[in-house]
Amino acid sequence: MKISYNWIKEYLDLNVSPADLAEKIERTSVEVDGVTQPSAGLKKIVVGHVLAIEMHPDSDHLHICQIDVGEDEPLQIVCGAPNIAKGQNVIVALPGSRIADNVKIKKSKMRGVPSAGMVCALQEIGFSEDVVPKDYVDGIYVLPADATPGDDVYDYLGMNDSLIDLDVTPNRGDMLSLNGTLHDLAAIYDQPVELDQPNVKETGDAIDSELTLHVDADLAPQYRMRLVKQVKIAPSPMWLQIRLWNAGYRPINNVVDITNYIMLKYGQPLHAFDYDKFDGQDVYVRTATPGEPLTTLDEGEHELTDQDIVIADSNRPIGLAGVMGGLDASITDQTKTVAIEAAVFEHDHIRKAAQRHHLHTDASQRFERGVNQAGVQDALDAAAQMMNELADGAVQTGTAVGSDNEPEPAVITITMSHINAVLGTDLTQDQVTHILESLGFTVVASGESLTVTVPIRRNDIHIPADLLEEVARIYGYDELPTTLPTGRMTMGTLTAAQKLMRATRHSLEGLGLNQAISYALTTEDKAKMFTMQASETTKLAWPMSVDHAVLRMNVITGLLDDIAYNTARKVKDVALYEQGRVFYREDGTDRPSEEEHIAGAITGTLMPAGWNQPAQAVDFFQMKGIVEAYLQDMAVNGDVSFVANADMPEMHPGRTADVLVHGHRIGFIGQIHPSIAKQFKIGATYVFELNLQAIIDMPKQENQYDLISRYPAITRDIAMLVSDETTNEEIVALIEKRGGAYLQSVKLFDVYDGVKVPKGKKSLAYTLTYQDKKGTLVDDDVNQAFDKVTKRLQDDLNAEIR
């Protein structure tokens, strides 16, 4: 809500600049989105009186105008506006002036005719099109007849005012009005504020004979109407138009403007109906019948539901309660009798109706947050009074009341010790009482206990904690001491799982992978890929887009999306890991279980090419090395093995392995299937995904010291031809099993299956290292053991030793 600095100053004697006032409001009350002065940035824009006007000889729409701008000679200005006429006072941008958007106006020629400036529309001096009176939207604006040529236009148009844009939180509905803001400022500046009371002159008949209200009090706890007859619909006076456009409302006519003005002042939305359009004298507040149609003021057509509250005559709805009036019974230039409605509607209904019909209006916003239920009649009276004063209306005697359930004010008891204990302050009872009274609350003290009665307009205050906030903010948050919690000591340590997750990240970063954080919501197709266990998908009921509609059941596809993003931007080498959750759901349950996973993906090369180092494309074994090193870092207790798996549809059938720890599958590793790579528009990519939760839950090995032998080791190399089907794992297992007591390690150092090797065979070469930790080994012992293992290889694996 934009609130006028000048309007505030009419009630409070503030000696502060608009910027300082805004800062104070922001620090004490509600957020401020900004302070603007409409005339800021404008220069040399003055009142001009049109002395003479003739058509441009070379144009069918341009006028050549002689305009008195308060100087000795009139200015000749060419103007294209259709509504310019002799005798008008208009807005003139003089040569050298600046208009909206910092545009500079110079002397020029228009189709050969010199033009010394420009006659302006309101939009051209910075008005939003939304607030320009309809008559002037398509042309220049006409200033009042008593404006003095040569004067700056700003004061005539209220442009020297400053407007403070309040961003009111949902609890502070009271701040959506001048009066509510004044109450808060009175407390902030510790100044009394005197609000004016309406004084309505009732001259007509009793209203009862012309209007009967039938109100469901559950829908509208308060519902009142007044009738004003013989109104003369006309434009509002300038001061009222200025108030409205500065607050962001388009002046329409005196009657409609008054309802908007009262809403700004009191926070009470009003609606003005054309009484003569009512079918009969009965007005109903009821729920709509499903399917009932209503055309609202904005000419929107709505099909109503039984959750909508409507204002209706005997025949049809004439308004969507608390949201927007109907077109049929709206105020027109021909309106003679106005029925003014002031009501309180049940906020849930209003909120939902505004959502359902996409009509978030200033009225609905205020009803949702709650209006001042003690001020409904005041607002109604003030409106009737203004219609009498500004539209010559005759106010009928009395108010028609359909419901009148005003709530009781909240009464809250709070103790001084509680206030100081929670705020950490040392406030005295006098200080607290003064703060609460300055807000308009009533305080009765009894010992250190305060009984506080809260005005009804403050519908956000119900419990002692609410009073604490009032005391704290008015006292000032800057004044609070700055301390840290004291009391019993607590331990701050990470759990074993948290430590392992941190270690996981550090390990993988050390191995060259960058941490990625991808989206957990993905497409249904991607959610289902690379899954490690059977699961139902978990779908959003109302996703924003198909791209983020289903919870992931794997981490890899997110990484592939990331690689695709990089690839599309010509970043070819990408090495990523992600630690995050996957979501598995069992059929018949709504809520998925969440499992921590760790995944990696590399495309291009891991080790960047340098001037002295060629690029080496990533391959299966590089990824395997990373996974092996990572699992070694995690010290899982149990043998890690890799078992070929040709059955994962998204993976290369010959280059994929399950990762097993102690025979238990915890994930997989390999190259993604070329058709999947094609689908993601990425190159050859190697990935792994492991169940991190399983790693967390596994028993771990502690670090332990092992004696480093002082005695020399002896090595023997062995190369052999074996059939293609024989795996490294089988050979190593056999060597380790049959290698003898002194065998310390078996290391593969060559694999060859080129032209020199018979078809169906491959050559593998190993270094066997022997060592006796307690003495020097003799060659004979090693030779014996080596011969033995050589024979086993020949016998058991049909190896041909080379």
Next chain:
Amino acid sequence: MSLKDKLDELQKRGLDEIKKSNDLKDVNQVRVNLLGKKGPITEVLRGMRDLDAEERPKVGAFANKVRDDLTAALEGRREELERAVLNARLANEALDVTLPGTPVAKGEPHVIQQIIDQIEDLFLGMGYQVLSGPEVEEDKYNFEMMNIPKNHPARDMQDTFYITKEILMRTQTSPMQARTLEKHDFSQGPLKMISPGVVYRRDTDDPTHSHQFHQVEGLVIDKHITMADLKGTLQVLAHELFGDKFDVRLRPSYFPFTEPSVEADITCFNCGGKGCGVCKNTGWIEVLGAGMVHPNVLKMAGVDPDVYGGFAFGVGPDRFAMLKYGVDDIRNFYLNDVRFLKQFTKKG
């Protein structure tokens, strides 16, 4: 010529030859020539037999000295030549040290992770536990137990991805307040926790909105926790994340689960508080929401609000990172462009 004179001459000639030797081979040849079994020194020494018994020791001592001097000179020359050879080789091996170092594979933690770790470490040091909660939450914990009943207007403030009517993607880490409060045994000590994690909002992704982002919740509940403690804690946080120069100020705000509720601003990074475009000329930037835990939240979790109370805060690491590094598009955090990820390499 006396033996002594012969030795004098030999020494003189020998030193001269040593000096003239140009490489190690020469030096070796000179050594063989002078000191070898057939060399002149040996010969002179052999002639000592013909000397008087009185003369013999003097000449002998002198001969030994000549031999030692020549040996030392040879050794010195050999070292000199070796050093020259080595120096020549080293000169030949000189590198252009300005050539780039050999690339290594090095991965970086995500910038959001870095900020979360920093916050975790700070609060661990102050005795807080780090807890993590489910990302798929029940409406009950995400809203109802946070004092946001059905139909509460605050539900409009945070549009939610629902899965079913009661199950949703958590819109905040605050449900961890309710979950922890429900479980905590206050006889074992106060509750001090932070809970970092991913949250989701029904937003269209654009430079300032992301349907997925991060939050870190903080909660302290005990018998004597004050709003001044909240202010002090937030100040420590701001100093840790941004530096000691940064001040914190509190402003009134509204959250259904805290009362009083505040928003915390810190001194603008860009201008240091003078006022600039980044802070809309206020000198301050809004960084987090906080407040004293609402009695209803305590009550609903089974904690007696007449005995216990405390504060809660929620910070957004994404926003922190955007502010701290001037990241202009939140989507950068989730697209994982390697050129982005590699920008945040400073450790410690």
